[in-house]
Amino acid sequence: MCDRKYAIIGTGALGGFYGAKLQQAGLDVHFLLNSDYEHVSQHGLIVESKDGDFTLPQVNAYNDVTKMPQCDVVIIALKTIQNYLLSKLLPPVIKNNGVVLVLQNGLDIEPEIAQIVSNVNIIGGLCFLCSNKVGQGHIRHLDYGQIVLGEYILNYEAVGITNRIQQIANDFQNAGIAIELTEDLLLARWKKLVWNIPYNGLSVILNARTDELMADSYTRQLVEQLMYEVAAGAKSTGRIIADSFIQTMLDYTVKMKPYRTSMKIDYDEHRSLEVEAIIGNPLRKAQNAGVFLPQISCLYNQLKFLDNRNKH
Amino acid sequence: MCDRKYAIIGTGALGGFYGAKLQQAGLDVHFLLNSDYEHVSQHGLIVESKDGDFTLPQVNAYNDVTKMPQCDVVIIALKTIQNYLLSKLLPPVIKNNGVVLVLQNGLDIEPEIAQIVSNVNIIGGLCFLCSNKVGQGHIRHLDYGQIVLGEYILNYEAVGITNRIQQIANDFQNAGIAIELTEDLLLARWKKLVWNIPYNGLSVILNARTDELMADSYTRQLVEQLMYEVAAGAKSTGRIIADSFIQTMLDYTVKMKPYRTSMKIDYDEHRSLEVEAIIGNPLRKAQNAGVFLPQISCLYNQLKFLDNRNKH
Incomplete structure (x- = not known):
C-alpha cells in the first residue's frame, strides 16, 4: 500500500489544494476537472500558500471519470449541491475495497455515498481550511488547513481508529497537512x-x-x-x-x-x-x-x- | 357630549386621514403636527380617497401641545417608536375623564398610556387602512379604512361594550368610517x-x-x-x-x-x-x-x- 493512488473529484479551492499537497509529497494523484480541464492539462497547478508557494507543472488531469485509473482513495471535494453527480462519477474510479474520503461540510453525505457504492470504506473529513480559487488551476491558501477524519459505518455508529484511517492520515501528515483522528464522526x-x-x-x-x-x-x-x-x-x-x-x-x-x-x-x-x-x-x-x-x-x-x- | 372635541396626536397618513374625515363630518378636531405645521396652518389638509376626494382649507393646527385645548378624545396616531414622547404630549391635551384612543399596531401600548395619565379611559383601535402621506398635509387613501375598537382595562381584561365606546363609534360611523366593536381588545x-x-x-x-x-x-x-x-x-x-x-x-x-x-x-x-x-x-x-x-x-x-x- 506504499503506492496508494489518490483521485480528487472536484479540483477547486479545497480539492485542488489538498491534491496538490499530496502530489507535492510524492503521491500518485489523479485530478478530475471540469471548466479548468484544458488549462490544467497544459499548465498544471499553482498553489500560493502561507506555508510556502509551489507549482506542479504537470498533473494527471481528466475531464472524464472513465479515463481515470481506479484509485485506492477517492476524495470527494465537490460542493454538496453537485453530489447528485456522484452516482455517475464515483463507481468507475473507486477500487474494490477502496476508500471514499468525503471532504464536505454538513451531515448525512456518507449514507448517500454508501447507497451508490458498496464494498468500499467511507471516511468523513471535516476541513478547517481557508482557501480560494483565484484563477484556472490557481489556488490561494490563506489560513488553517487541518482535517478531522473519522471512519463511517452504518448509522454513524462510533468506531475505533483503524489501520486504514491511520495510513491515510500518515499520507496527509507527510504532505504537511495536520490531521486529527476521531472515533466518532457524527x-x-x-x-x-x-x-x-x-x-x-x-x-x-x-x-x-x-x-x-x-x-x-x-x-x-x-x-x-x-x-x-x-x-x-x-x-x-x-x-x-x-x-x-x-x-x-x-x-x-x-x-x-x-x-x-x-x-x-x-x-x-x-x-x-x-x-x-x-x-x-x-x-x-x-x-x-x-x-x-x-x-x-x-x-x-x-x-x-x-x-x-x-x-x- | 354632542360637542366632543377631538385631538389628533400625529397628523400623518393615518391620523391625518381619520382626523380629516371627522372634521369633514362636522366635528371639532385639533391637529398636532411637526414638520408639516407651517404648511397645514396656511393651506389645510387635502385628502384623495377612493371614497371621494375632499379638502379642508382651514384646520386647527398646532406644533405645541400646550397651545391645544383640552379634548374629550385624544387620538394617538404616532408611530409607536415615538411613544416615548407621550409623557410630554398627552397630559396637557386630555380632559379629566376623557378618552385616549390608541390607533397603533402591536401590543401593550395601552398599559404604557395608563402609566402616563390616570383618570382617563383608554380605548384601543386596530386600523385596517391603506393610506400614504404623499406631500405636506396631503394624504392619499388607497383602500380599506375600518377600525376595530375595544375598551382597555387593567391587564386587558375583557369588558362589555360601554356607552362611551358606542358614542365614539357613532362619531366615526357618521364620518363614513366603518367600525367594529370588540369586547376583548387583547x-x-x-x-x-x-x-x-x-x-x-x-x-x-x-x-x-x-x-x-x-x-x-x-x-x-x-x-x-x-x-x-x-x-x-x-x-x-x-x-x-x-x-x-x-x-x-x-x-x-x-x-x-x-x-x-x-x-x-x-x-x-x-x-x-x-x-x-x-x-x-x-x-x-x-x-x-x-x-x-x-x-x-x-x-x-x-x-x-x-x-x-x-x-x-
Missing part, C-alpha cells in the same frame, strides 16, 4: 455545524460578516440560541456537545478576523447554496429522532427562499 | 398580529412582497408556522385563536394584491421600525406567561440587527 460533524449553521445562515440572510453578527447584541444572542439548537440536534442522535464548547466557539469567533462565510461567498457569486447538507439534513435528522429545531427551521426556510430567488 | 390585538408579525417581519428580512412570500413553498410554510406561534402567544394570555382564522389569513393574503408592508416601507425609507410594539412586546408577554416563541424570537433578533444597521 459527533465531529455536529460540532462543526455548531459554527456552520448560525454563521453561514445568518451571513446570507442578514448580509453580514462574522464580526458584525458578534458586535450586535441581538444577533450575538441569536447565534448562541442557534448553537444550542445544534447541540439539541446532536443530543437527539445521542451525541453530547458541552456548553463550554459553545462558549469556546463564540469566543473564538469574536477573536477571528472579520470573515465572509463560504455560504455568503456562494450567495454573492449567485451560486447554489449548500442549504440541504448544512441545514436541511441536520434538521431532518433531529426531526426523525422526534426533535424539532424551530430557529434552525426558520433559517432553513429563509435560506431556501433566498437561494431560489438568487439563482434566477 | 384578542383583537393578537389576531391582528397573526398577520403583522410574519408579513412585516419577513418582508424586511427577505426584501420581499406578500405575494413573493406566499408563492414560495418554504416561506409560505414559515409564515404559517409564525402564525401558529402568534396563536400560542395569544393562548399564553388566555385568548384562543382558531386554526381556521389562520387559514383564512393565509388564503386572504394569497388573494391580496402584491403588497409592500408598512414595516418594509419604513425600512426602505430608513425610518425606525416598530419592532418592539409589533414583535418585542408580544414575545415578552408570552415569555412572562412562561411561553417561549422561538421563531418569532429569531425574527425579532434579525430585525433588531437590521433596524440598527439601517439607521446608521
Whole structure:
C-alpha cells in the first residue's frame, strides 16, 4: 500500500489544494476537472500558500471519470449541491475495497455515498481550511488547513481508529497537512455545524460578516440560541456537545478576523447554496429522532427562499 | 357630549386621514403636527380617497401641545417608536375623564398610556387602512379604512361594550368610517398580529412582497408556522385563536394584491421600525406567561440587527 493512488473529484479551492499537497509529497494523484480541464492539462497547478508557494507543472488531469485509473482513495471535494453527480462519477474510479474520503461540510453525505457504492470504506473529513480559487488551476491558501477524519459505518455508529484511517492520515501528515483522528464522526460533524449553521445562515440572510453578527447584541444572542439548537440536534442522535464548547466557539469567533462565510461567498457569486447538507439534513435528522429545531427551521426556510430567488 | 372635541396626536397618513374625515363630518378636531405645521396652518389638509376626494382649507393646527385645548378624545396616531414622547404630549391635551384612543399596531401600548395619565379611559383601535402621506398635509387613501375598537382595562381584561365606546363609534360611523366593536381588545390585538408579525417581519428580512412570500413553498410554510406561534402567544394570555382564522389569513393574503408592508416601507425609507410594539412586546408577554416563541424570537433578533444597521 506504499503506492496508494489518490483521485480528487472536484479540483477547486479545497480539492485542488489538498491534491496538490499530496502530489507535492510524492503521491500518485489523479485530478478530475471540469471548466479548468484544458488549462490544467497544459499548465498544471499553482498553489500560493502561507506555508510556502509551489507549482506542479504537470498533473494527471481528466475531464472524464472513465479515463481515470481506479484509485485506492477517492476524495470527494465537490460542493454538496453537485453530489447528485456522484452516482455517475464515483463507481468507475473507486477500487474494490477502496476508500471514499468525503471532504464536505454538513451531515448525512456518507449514507448517500454508501447507497451508490458498496464494498468500499467511507471516511468523513471535516476541513478547517481557508482557501480560494483565484484563477484556472490557481489556488490561494490563506489560513488553517487541518482535517478531522473519522471512519463511517452504518448509522454513524462510533468506531475505533483503524489501520486504514491511520495510513491515510500518515499520507496527509507527510504532505504537511495536520490531521486529527476521531472515533466518532457524527459527533465531529455536529460540532462543526455548531459554527456552520448560525454563521453561514445568518451571513446570507442578514448580509453580514462574522464580526458584525458578534458586535450586535441581538444577533450575538441569536447565534448562541442557534448553537444550542445544534447541540439539541446532536443530543437527539445521542451525541453530547458541552456548553463550554459553545462558549469556546463564540469566543473564538469574536477573536477571528472579520470573515465572509463560504455560504455568503456562494450567495454573492449567485451560486447554489449548500442549504440541504448544512441545514436541511441536520434538521431532518433531529426531526426523525422526534426533535424539532424551530430557529434552525426558520433559517432553513429563509435560506431556501433566498437561494431560489438568487439563482434566477 | 354632542360637542366632543377631538385631538389628533400625529397628523400623518393615518391620523391625518381619520382626523380629516371627522372634521369633514362636522366635528371639532385639533391637529398636532411637526414638520408639516407651517404648511397645514396656511393651506389645510387635502385628502384623495377612493371614497371621494375632499379638502379642508382651514384646520386647527398646532406644533405645541400646550397651545391645544383640552379634548374629550385624544387620538394617538404616532408611530409607536415615538411613544416615548407621550409623557410630554398627552397630559396637557386630555380632559379629566376623557378618552385616549390608541390607533397603533402591536401590543401593550395601552398599559404604557395608563402609566402616563390616570383618570382617563383608554380605548384601543386596530386600523385596517391603506393610506400614504404623499406631500405636506396631503394624504392619499388607497383602500380599506375600518377600525376595530375595544375598551382597555387593567391587564386587558375583557369588558362589555360601554356607552362611551358606542358614542365614539357613532362619531366615526357618521364620518363614513366603518367600525367594529370588540369586547376583548387583547384578542383583537393578537389576531391582528397573526398577520403583522410574519408579513412585516419577513418582508424586511427577505426584501420581499406578500405575494413573493406566499408563492414560495418554504416561506409560505414559515409564515404559517409564525402564525401558529402568534396563536400560542395569544393562548399564553388566555385568548384562543382558531386554526381556521389562520387559514383564512393565509388564503386572504394569497388573494391580496402584491403588497409592500408598512414595516418594509419604513425600512426602505430608513425610518425606525416598530419592532418592539409589533414583535418585542408580544414575545415578552408570552415569555412572562412562561411561553417561549422561538421563531418569532429569531425574527425579532434579525430585525433588531437590521433596524440598527439601517439607521446608521
